[in-house]
Amino acid sequence: MNQDTLQEYSCLLQNFLINEGMYPQWAIFLNVVVNCIVVWIVVYFLDIIFRKLIIETFKALSNKTVSTFDDYLVKSNFPKYIAHVLPLGIVHNLIPIIFIESPLITNLLLVITKVLTVILLIYIFRSILRTTRNYLQGTERFRDKPMESYVQVMMIFTWGVGIFYIIQMLTGFSLISLTTLGAASAVILLIFKDTILGFVASIQVAVNDIVRIGDWITFSKFGADGYVTEINLATVRVQNWDNTYTTIPTYSLISDSFQNWRGMQESDGRRIKRSIYIKQSSIKFLSSEDIEKLKKIQLIKPYLEHREKEVSKFNTQNEADKELLINGRNQTNLGVFRHYADAYLNENPIINKDLFLMVRHLAPTDKGIPIEIFCFSKDKRWVTYENVQADIFDHLLAAIPYFDLEVFELPTGKDIQRL
Numbered sequence: 133m134n135q136d137t138l139q140e141y142s143c144l145l146q147n148f149l150i151n152e153g154m155y156p157q158w159a160i161f162l163n164v165v166v167n168c169i170v171v172w173i174v175v176y177f178l179d180i181i182f183r184k185l186i187i188e189t190f191k192a193l194s195n196k197t198v199s200t201f202d203d204y205l206v207k208s209n210f211p212k213y214i215a216h217v218l219p220l221g222i223v224h225n226l227i228p229i230i231f232i233e234s235p236l237i238t239n240l241l242l243v244i245t246k247v248l249t250v251i252l253l254i255y256i257f258r259s260i261l262r263t264t265r266n267y268l269q270g271t272e273r274f275r276d277k278p279m280e281s282y283v284q285v286m287m288i289f290t291w292g293v294g295i296f297y298i299i300q301m302l303t304g305f306s307l308i309s310l311t312t313l314g315a316a317s318a319v320i321l322l323i324f325k326d327t328i329l330g331f332v333a334s335i336q337v338a339v340n341d342i343v344r345i346g347d348w349i350t351f352s353k354f355g356a357d358g359y360v361t362e363i364n365l366a367t368v369r370v371q372n373w374d375n376t377y378t379t380i381p382t383y384s385l386i387s388d389s390f391q392n393w394r395g396m397q398e399s400d401g402r403r404i405k406r407s408i409y410i411k412q413s414s415i416k417f418l419s420s421e422d423i424e425k426l427k428k429i430q431l432i433k434p435y436l437e438h439r440e441k442e443v444s445k446f447n448t449q450n451e452a453d454k455e456l457l458i459n460g461r462n463q464t465n466l467g468v469f470r471h472y473a474d475a476y477l478n479e480n481p482i483i484n485k486d487l488f489l490m491v492r493h494l495a496p497t498d499k500g501i502p503i504e505i506f507c508f509s510k511d512k513r514w515v516t517y518e519n520v521q522a523d524i525f526d527h528l529l530a531a532i533p534y535f536d537l538e539v540f541e542l543p544t545g546k547d548i549q550r551l
Contacts, residue, residue: 183215284365348393401484401508409500417457500540
């Protein structure tokens with residue numbers, strides 16, 4: 133059916149009313165109103181029919197294909213937006229026929245349909261981008277990449293181009309002819325400063341592999357301590373351990389310092405680093421009786437016997453006067469306890485012996501002498517790790533009195549009353 137035939141059908145009511153003696157202007161007006169109602173009803177039902185037809189077709193195809201890309205197309209409303217294209221095209225072609233008597237209204241409505249077409253194309257492109265993002269995030273390679281940032285950048289660019297075209301259609305003014313491009317660029321940079329910084333940051337985060345979705349990070353400046361759940365153009369979303377959410381500007385990931393626990397999660401162990409403070413006045417040289425008493429502790433018996441031979445040989449060769457323990461070489465209860473802690477860690481099956489293991493003295497403080505335990509737990513899960521750490525220090529704290537040592541503790545009210 134060509135345009136002349138459509139024009140003839142659209143004027144049937146108008147010609148009928150004029151033949152019946154109605155004033156031509158009123159006949160034209162009623163004809164336009166009736167034609168608009170008829171077109172609106174036809175387009176409305178066509179939109180529903182095409183939408184259901186296309187959606188059902190996509191669903192049927194997605195059920196038969198192995199790829200999930202078409203499934204994501206359906207979820208992102210791609211068939212729904214595609215279904216609007218044909219009704220909008222029909223309206224665009226019928227407007228010059230319906231409003232043939234009013235060129236001004238025709239031009240106005242044509243511009244409106246063109247604007248709607250641009251917006252519809254933007255929505256179609258957005259659904260494709262979202263589909264691509266969801267599909268790639270479902271793959272192993274891109275699962276932890278900030279795909280949302282790239283989608284947002286492309287959508288900003290798409291909306292910018294769309295708005296330029298809309299302005300050009302509404303005003304007839306071509307933005308390409310701008311002579312003040314430098315000033316316009318400065319305004320754009322000022323308005324989209326955070327967006328540009330976020331885009332640059334998201335690229336650096338992805339390229340340098342600084343943060344991935346699923347990483348445990350600690351960002352004290354923003355009070356964030358938990359897993360990264362989302363990385364987009366402007367913000368990084370972190371779910372804290374108390375199930376609250378903290379949003380961090382993406383640019384802060386490259387401009388500020390934060391802690392990423394991924395290295396620990398991917399390593400063979402999680403570090404235990406904690407000190408026990410020993411009261412300095414409880415440290416002493418060990419007498420022969422003390423050594424014989426400590427030999428009953430199985431873990432350090434071989435060490436004590438070996439060490440006793442070395443000390444005795446040295447003192448004999450140097451004719452050390454052992455009436456005073458300070459003369460010559462001697463063992464101390466703190467030194468023996470340190471070796472006991474080292475032996476206990478080496479006997480513990482939960483401690484990873486392939487990683488660094490050490491028990492050391494730190495510099496004396498006003499709270500005593502710190503004996504630091506430095507080792508790695510094989511199990512990195514938080515709850516298990518805390519239990520392993522607690523078990524180690526429970527045992528060591530309970531073992532300290534066997535070496536005639538005391539743990540430093542600030543006096544309480546009852547201690548002061550006792551004095």
